[in-house]
Structure formats: structure tokens, C-alpha cells
Amino acid sequence: MDKKTNILLVDDDELYLYLMERTIKEMTHNIEINSFTDGEQAVEFVSICTKEKKDLPKVIFLDINMPFLDGWGFLAEFRKLKSKIRQQINIYIVSSSVRESDIKKAAEYEELTDYLIKPIDRKKLAGIFTRAYNGE
Amino acid sequence: MRKRVFKIFAFLYIPVFILSLYLLLSQKEEKTRLLSEYQKKDTSIKRKYLEDQFYSFVNNTQYWSTLNYPINFAPLNEHSSFMSPYLEIIRGITDYDQFRFLDLEGNEFFRAERTRVNSVELRPLQNKIEHNYVKNGLALKPGQIYLSQISLNRENGKIEKPHKPVIRAVSPIYDRTGKKMGIVVINFKMKRILDYLKLRASDNNIFLIDNNQNIITSSKYQEDLPYEFATKNTSLKDIYTSTDNGIQLDTTYFKNNHIWTIQHINLRKTDSSSSTLSDDSLEVVTPTNWILAQEVSPSMLRASLLPIYEGLGLFNFFAIVLLASLAYALQKNRLQKELFYKELEEKNKLLTKNRDQLLENNLFITNMNHRLEIRNEQLSEFNYLVSHNLRAPVTSMAAVMEMINKEKEPKNLTMLLPKLGQVTKSIMNLTEDISEYVTILDNREIKISDVNIIDLIEEVKKDFTETLLDNDSFEVIIKSDAWQQVLFSKFYLRSVLHNLMSNAIKYRQKNVYSYILFETGYEDNKKVLSVSDNGIGLDLKKHGDNLFKLYKRFHRNISGKGMGLFLVKSQLEALDAKITINSKENVGTTFKIIF
Structure with missing residues (x-):
């Protein structure tokens, strides 16, 4: 691979972020990880990337329950930017919520690739990355 | 109850009572009218009868006045043969009690007396000039007939027994030359006539009275002409104090529960056709007027009205019984109805109350439901809170533990261990928060x-x-x-x-x-x-x-x-x-x- 590909982690659980980063790093060093603890920061990052025409993350792991701007709020903002984005972006909801209503709501967003329930093991991560980069 | 029954009864009975009173009065009036009518008719018949009798006497006497008697008529001596056929006539007319001829001085020159029904005897002559009927008879003009008072016959100044009521008819007599030679005096027996007058179909009281209301005969008394021998009850005035007015005219009237009929005997008739016995040329002279009076007494009136009273009394009795029971039944029915309505109302009230209770219950249930919904939401929230917020650190802890187990380098272990403390702290915070929330949910206190x-x-x-x-x-x-x-x-x-x-x-x-x-x-x-x-x-x-x-x-x-x-x-x-x-x-x- 010529250039590093990047992914985006959005979750208010800092321990989760640490563990994810560590796990991914153990798997490969070719992935650059950007992580934010709320939707607002993530939206800001995405919009800057769009503005500066930087590479957008291929995979976004998005938590639902977050302060300031939650997962749904992020998705709403993301829709606004969508027209300027040409890249294929795989957005995964990663939540510890097994609530029916959250899963149903997630199904209504066509931007979403899947709804994942924590914890995510290595196998699953490998599958996601394989799918994201082989499909390119 | 009793009061209301009486009220209804009175309401029903009063018209019936008024009606029955009206019926009573009208029936009484009708009865009185009928009785009056009947009495009037009866009186008329008797008056007619008496008048006819009187006319018969008058005509009978007149006959003797029309005979042509011989000059110096001496019926007992030289003219006895002239007299003998007439004696037979005298004997045949049984109403004749005495038959006498008197001369102009009042001396009798013929006197025949009836001794038995079929025999007449000549009796000694008397002078009768002192007697009113003689004086009045001698004063008669041609064509006049005198009828005396009806009186009891007296012999030698004493009332003959048994009482023999008689009337004397007097007429002048003339001889062949037309010279007045005296009078004929005939005593007619009145017993038969008076007895007939007293005959009555009902209990009416019948009186024959004279001008002075002296009673000549009455159905009330056995004996006729009581004033001639008694001192009491001899006049109508004695018996009835209230008959004074109305006696002067022919009348029928109702007064003080008496029905009176007064009719005068009229011997001076102008209507000749009314009687074949009357003769216009004759004038009857009498010292008095005769009056027929009939009375329905109060007791008799009462007796005749008694059936009406009884009928109406019976009617009223049954009406009272019937109406009283009707009133009772009506009132009872009304009470039952009232009771029924009351029960209905009570039931209605109960239903309304039940309905209100139901509505209240409904409201209570609605409220309860609402509260349960909220509670459900809260519990759901709690569930989410626990499952989501607790799940995250626990999962993280499991991941950290796994990493520690796999980690072989002690340097990396020291990095991982503080993470466990971080997880523990966040779990503790969460537990505290949840406990605070649970306190709110558990709001019984x-x-x-x-x-x-x-x-x-x-x-x-x-x-x-x-x-x-x-x-x-x-x-x-x-x-x-x-x-x-x-x-x-x-x-x-x-x-x-x-x-x-x-x-x-x-x-x-x-x-x-x-x-x-x-x-x-x-x-x-x-x-x-x-x-x-x-x-x-x-x-x-x-x-x-x-x-x-x-x-x-x-x-x-x-x-x-x-x-x-x-x-x-x-x-x-x-x-x-x-x-x-x-x-x-x-x-x-x-x-x-x-x-």
C-alpha cells in the first residue's frame, strides 16, 4: 500500500477508544486512526477534511450516546456534507445498546453500513477492513 | 291516608248527593203535584155529586110547587082523595124524611113522616112559625126555592137519636086560582149523601163546611154536624189554624206540608148546559154557602213520599258504600303508584350513583394507566441506563483483562493496569447515579x-x-x-x-x-x-x-x-x-x- 489509509473512531468512552486503537495497531500499522469523544468534534474533522480536500476516512465507527452531539446528530450533519464527498465511506454504528428502537432507527439511514454491538473482536474488525479496502 | 280517601270520596259523592237532592225535590214536587191533581179531581167529582143532589132536591121540591092545589086545600079531610096518589109518590121517594104543608101562618096542615124505609105515616100537626126555614120560606117569591142549613133532626127541641142529618127544602104552593096558600117543606135525608162524600180512595181528609167553617161532615169524624152537640173540633178553624186564607175562592194549594183543595158548591149556575137537572127559571135561596175542602195531611204526604225517601236513601247508601270503596281503591292505587315511582327514582339515583362511581373509577383507571405508562417509560429508561451504560465499562474491562492476560512485556502491563482503575471508577459513578435515579422511581415514600x-x-x-x-x-x-x-x-x-x-x-x-x-x-x-x-x-x-x-x-x-x-x-x-x-x-x- 502506498499511502496510509485512515479510519475514524467516535466514542465518548475513552477506554474504548484506547482499546480499539491498541487492537487495530496490533493488527496493522498501515491504518491511521483519528478518534474523537463526541459527534461535534467528529463533524468538525470531517468538514475540515472536505474543505481541505484531504482524504476522508474510509471507515467510521460511530457511537450513539455522546455528549454535545450524538451519533444521530453526527449523521444529520454528515448528510449536509455528503454532496461534497465522492469517496465511499463505510459508517458503522458501534454501540453497547441492544435496544430495538436504536437498531430500527439505524436501519433508516442508508449511509450506514452496519450496526455493531460492542465488543468488536479482531475477526470482525479484519472483516470490516478487508471489505473496505478490497472493494476499492 | 284516611284524610285523602275522604277527600276523594267527598269529591265523588258530593255531585251524587246534589243530584239525589235534586231528584228528591223534583220527585217530591211531582208527587205533590200529582196528589194535588188527584185531590182536585176527587173534590170536583164530589162537588158535582153534591150539586147534583142539591139540584135534585130543588127540582123535587119545585115539583110540589107546580101542582094545582084545590082552593082551601085540606089534604087530611075533604081533599084526602086528591092527596092519596101523591102520598104514594112521597112514600116512593126514599130521600124524603118528612113532607109537610104549612099555611101562611106557619101552621102545618099536612105532615107525613117516614117511619121505615117503605112506610110513611101521618103525624100530628105543629106550628113552626118560629123556625127560620118557615120564615124564609114564606118570604119566597115565585120561582124561588129555599134550601136550609144541613142540620141534625130534632124532635120537640131535642136532637133525634141516632143522629139524622137533614136538609130542608122549601117552596111556595099555590091553589088553582094561583093564589099563594102556603109552603111545602121537605126534609131530605142527608146521611147517604154525607157518607158518600166521606168515601175516599186515599187517606185524604174531606170536609164539608159552611160559611163559618162549621163542619157539616168530615172523614175525620164518625158523627156529622158536630157543632150541634159538641164543643170541641166543630169548626175547621179549630182544627187548622192556618186555613183562614184561601177559603173564599176555589183553589188548590200547598202550604206547610198540607195540600189543600177548596171548592164552593155553586147552586146559582149560569151555565145551564152543565146540568140537565138545573132550571134557569129557578133561584135557589140558601142561608149559607157550602164548601168542600180536602186535605192531604203532612203525615199522609210523608207516607206517600216515603218510597221516594227510601229509594233515594238506599241509592245514597249504596252510592256511599260504592264510592267509599272506590275512593279507597283509588287512593291505594295512587299510593302504590307513588311507591312505585319512589322506588324507580331510588333505583335511578342508585344507577346514577353507580354511573358516577364508574366514571370515577374510569378516571382513576385512566390516571393509573397514564401513571403506569410513565412508569413503564421510566423503567425502560432505567433498563437502558443499566444495560447500555453498564455494558460499556464492563465490556471494556473484559477487553483490558484479555489484553493483560496476553501481554508478556511487563512494561506494557503497567500501562494497562491504570485502565482497570478507570473502569472501576466509572462503574462506581454509574452505580451512584443509578441509585439516585432508583430512589426517584421508587416513589412510595x-x-x-x-x-x-x-x-x-x-x-x-x-x-x-x-x-x-x-x-x-x-x-x-x-x-x-x-x-x-x-x-x-x-x-x-x-x-x-x-x-x-x-x-x-x-x-x-x-x-x-x-x-x-x-x-x-x-x-x-x-x-x-x-x-x-x-x-x-x-x-x-x-x-x-x-x-x-x-x-x-x-x-x-x-x-x-x-x-x-x-x-x-x-x-x-x-x-x-x-x-x-x-x-x-x-x-x-x-x-x-x-x-
């Missing part, structure tokens, strides 16, 4: 009281130093015109107000005069407390859904756990109150608590 909102706000105000310092420009304003007291848990309301005031202070705009305004009011008959500030506000479009959720924070630069509004909502809903929010960025926020 909540004490409800009448809370004074002003006092409570003043109390909460003291929690914040910002409100106490003059130089810090944050003001608490209270407008409590609509109401001051509200039924709520003082503890919860205090916590709610504390959170709202805390938010208002935390999220005020810098370098601007800031306030929080508490205002009481009503909406849809419910007490409402609106809490407004002029703080930084927030974008409801962005955060509306999450405002009252746990661990939601909306302002990056300001510290907070994200629990305040979550608790506010939970505490209000635990007691059926609601909270709504309206907010605009950089303008302010208004919360509305609806009790």
Missing part, C-alpha cells in the same frame, strides 16, 4: 404537602453564592400573582428548582445582566410554573430529543455530569407533573412545569 413556592425559591436561592453577592449580576425574580401554593413533594420540587437555577447560572451569558424569572399561572385549569432565563440557550433542533436524557451535555466549555435535567424530568414525572422547554441560542431558555 414521597411526602406530598402544600408547598409555598415563594418560600421554596427563596430557600433554593441561598444554595448559590452568585445570587447572594451584590456585585455578581444575577437576579432571581418571582411573579406569583396566579398562585403561591402547590401540592407537591417539597424535596423533589426543591431539587427541580435547584437544578434549573443551577443551569441558569451556569449557562448565563457573560458580561450581561442575567436573571431567572419564576412565574406562576394557569393552563387548562392546571397550575403552571414557568422558569425563564436570558442565558445562552441551545439549538432545540439539534438537541431537542436528548435534552432530558442521562449523560447528555450540550456545552463543551462548561462542566457538568449530564444528569441535571434527567433528574428534573424524572422527579416531576414521578408525581405526574410534566416539563417542556423552549429555547433559542443566545436569547434564553424557558422551562414550563405543568402540575
Whole structure:
């Protein structure tokens, strides 16, 4: 691979972020990880990337329950930017919520690739990355 | 009951009674009229009879006046042969009691007396000049006949026994040359006639009286002409004090329960056709007038009216019995009806009461349902809270543990171990928060009281130093015109107000005069407390859904756990109150608590 590909982690659980980063790093060093603890920061990052025409993350792991701007709020903002984005972006909801209503709501967003329930093991991560980069 | 029965009875019976009274009166009148009519007719028949008898006497006597007697007529001596056929006639007319000829001096020159029914005997002659009938007879003109009073026959000044009522008819006699030579005097027997007059079909009292109302004969007395031998009850005036008027005219009248009929015997008839026995050329001279009187006595009237009284009495008796039982039945029926209606009303009342109870129950159930829904939501929220927020750190802990197990380098282990402490701390925080929330959910112990909102706000105000310092420009304003007291848990309301005031202070705009305004009011008959500030506000479009959720924070630069509004909502809903929010960025926020 010529250039590093990047992914985006959005979750208010800092321990989760640490563990994810560590796990991914153990798997490969070719992935650059950007992580934010709320939707607002993530939206800001995405919009800057769009503005500066930087590479957008291929995979976004998005938590639902977050302060300031939650997962749904992020998705709403993301829709606004969508027209300027040409890249294929795989957005995964990663939540510890097994609530029916959250899963149903997630199904209504066509931007979403899947709804994942924590914890995510290595196998699953490998599958996601394989799918994201082989499909390119 | 008895009173009302009597009332109905009276109402029914009075017309019947009036009707029966009317019937009684009209029947009585009719009866009286019939009796009067009958009596009048009877009197007329008897008057006619008596008149006919009198005319017969008059004509009979007149006959003797028309004979041509010999000159110096001496019937006992030289003219006895002339007299003998006439003696047979005298014997044949059985009404003749005495037959006499008197000369102009009042001396009898012929005297025949009836001794038995079929035999007449000549008797010694007497002088009768002192007697009124002789004087009056001698004074008669041609064509006149004298009828004396009816009297009891006397022999030698003594009343003959047995009593023999007689009337004397007198007529002048003339000889062959037409010279008046004396008078003929005939005593007619009145017994038969008077007995006939006394005959009666009913119990009427019959009287034959003279001008002076002396009784000649009466059905009331056995003996005729009582005034000639008795001193009592000899005149109509003696018996009836009230007959004085009306005796002068032919009349029938009803007075003092007597029905009287008065009719005069008329011997001076002008209508000759009414009787073949009358002769216009004759003039009857009498010393008196005869009057026939008939009376229906009160007792007789009573007796004849008795059937009517009895009939009506019986009718009324049955009417009373019938109407009384009818009244009783009606009243009983009415009472039963009333009772029925009363029962119906009672049942109706009960039904209404049941319905009200049902509505009340319904309302209670609706309320309960509503509360259960809220409770359900709260429990669901709790469930989510536990499952989601607890799941995350636990999963993380499992992941960390796995890493530790795999890690062989001690250097890396020292990096991983503090993470466990981090997880533990977050679990502990979560447990604390959950326990606080559970306390709210478990609201059985909540004490409800009448809370004074002003006092409570003043109390909460003291929690914040910002409100106490003059130089810090944050003001608490209270407008409590609509109401001051509200039924709520003082503890919860205090916590709610504390959170709202805390938010208002935390999220005020810098370098601007800031306030929080508490205002009481009503909406849809419910007490409402609106809490407004002029703080930084927030974008409801962005955060509306999450405002009252746990661990939601909306302002990056300001510290907070994200629990305040979550608790506010939970505490209000635990007691059926609601909270709504309206907010605009950089303008302010208004919360509305609806009790």
C-alpha cells in the first residue's frame, strides 16, 4: 500500500477508544486512526477534511450516546456534507445498546453500513477492513 | 291516608248527593203535584155529586110547587082523595124524611113522616112559625126555592137519636086560582149523601163546611154536624189554624206540608148546559154557602213520599258504600303508584350513583394507566441506563483483562493496569447515579404537602453564592400573582428548582445582566410554573430529543455530569407533573412545569 489509509473512531468512552486503537495497531500499522469523544468534534474533522480536500476516512465507527452531539446528530450533519464527498465511506454504528428502537432507527439511514454491538473482536474488525479496502 | 280517601270520596259523592237532592225535590214536587191533581179531581167529582143532589132536591121540591092545589086545600079531610096518589109518590121517594104543608101562618096542615124505609105515616100537626126555614120560606117569591142549613133532626127541641142529618127544602104552593096558600117543606135525608162524600180512595181528609167553617161532615169524624152537640173540633178553624186564607175562592194549594183543595158548591149556575137537572127559571135561596175542602195531611204526604225517601236513601247508601270503596281503591292505587315511582327514582339515583362511581373509577383507571405508562417509560429508561451504560465499562474491562492476560512485556502491563482503575471508577459513578435515579422511581415514600413556592425559591436561592453577592449580576425574580401554593413533594420540587437555577447560572451569558424569572399561572385549569432565563440557550433542533436524557451535555466549555435535567424530568414525572422547554441560542431558555 502506498499511502496510509485512515479510519475514524467516535466514542465518548475513552477506554474504548484506547482499546480499539491498541487492537487495530496490533493488527496493522498501515491504518491511521483519528478518534474523537463526541459527534461535534467528529463533524468538525470531517468538514475540515472536505474543505481541505484531504482524504476522508474510509471507515467510521460511530457511537450513539455522546455528549454535545450524538451519533444521530453526527449523521444529520454528515448528510449536509455528503454532496461534497465522492469517496465511499463505510459508517458503522458501534454501540453497547441492544435496544430495538436504536437498531430500527439505524436501519433508516442508508449511509450506514452496519450496526455493531460492542465488543468488536479482531475477526470482525479484519472483516470490516478487508471489505473496505478490497472493494476499492 | 284516611284524610285523602275522604277527600276523594267527598269529591265523588258530593255531585251524587246534589243530584239525589235534586231528584228528591223534583220527585217530591211531582208527587205533590200529582196528589194535588188527584185531590182536585176527587173534590170536583164530589162537588158535582153534591150539586147534583142539591139540584135534585130543588127540582123535587119545585115539583110540589107546580101542582094545582084545590082552593082551601085540606089534604087530611075533604081533599084526602086528591092527596092519596101523591102520598104514594112521597112514600116512593126514599130521600124524603118528612113532607109537610104549612099555611101562611106557619101552621102545618099536612105532615107525613117516614117511619121505615117503605112506610110513611101521618103525624100530628105543629106550628113552626118560629123556625127560620118557615120564615124564609114564606118570604119566597115565585120561582124561588129555599134550601136550609144541613142540620141534625130534632124532635120537640131535642136532637133525634141516632143522629139524622137533614136538609130542608122549601117552596111556595099555590091553589088553582094561583093564589099563594102556603109552603111545602121537605126534609131530605142527608146521611147517604154525607157518607158518600166521606168515601175516599186515599187517606185524604174531606170536609164539608159552611160559611163559618162549621163542619157539616168530615172523614175525620164518625158523627156529622158536630157543632150541634159538641164543643170541641166543630169548626175547621179549630182544627187548622192556618186555613183562614184561601177559603173564599176555589183553589188548590200547598202550604206547610198540607195540600189543600177548596171548592164552593155553586147552586146559582149560569151555565145551564152543565146540568140537565138545573132550571134557569129557578133561584135557589140558601142561608149559607157550602164548601168542600180536602186535605192531604203532612203525615199522609210523608207516607206517600216515603218510597221516594227510601229509594233515594238506599241509592245514597249504596252510592256511599260504592264510592267509599272506590275512593279507597283509588287512593291505594295512587299510593302504590307513588311507591312505585319512589322506588324507580331510588333505583335511578342508585344507577346514577353507580354511573358516577364508574366514571370515577374510569378516571382513576385512566390516571393509573397514564401513571403506569410513565412508569413503564421510566423503567425502560432505567433498563437502558443499566444495560447500555453498564455494558460499556464492563465490556471494556473484559477487553483490558484479555489484553493483560496476553501481554508478556511487563512494561506494557503497567500501562494497562491504570485502565482497570478507570473502569472501576466509572462503574462506581454509574452505580451512584443509578441509585439516585432508583430512589426517584421508587416513589412510595414521597411526602406530598402544600408547598409555598415563594418560600421554596427563596430557600433554593441561598444554595448559590452568585445570587447572594451584590456585585455578581444575577437576579432571581418571582411573579406569583396566579398562585403561591402547590401540592407537591417539597424535596423533589426543591431539587427541580435547584437544578434549573443551577443551569441558569451556569449557562448565563457573560458580561450581561442575567436573571431567572419564576412565574406562576394557569393552563387548562392546571397550575403552571414557568422558569425563564436570558442565558445562552441551545439549538432545540439539534438537541431537542436528548435534552432530558442521562449523560447528555450540550456545552463543551462548561462542566457538568449530564444528569441535571434527567433528574428534573424524572422527579416531576414521578408525581405526574410534566416539563417542556423552549429555547433559542443566545436569547434564553424557558422551562414550563405543568402540575
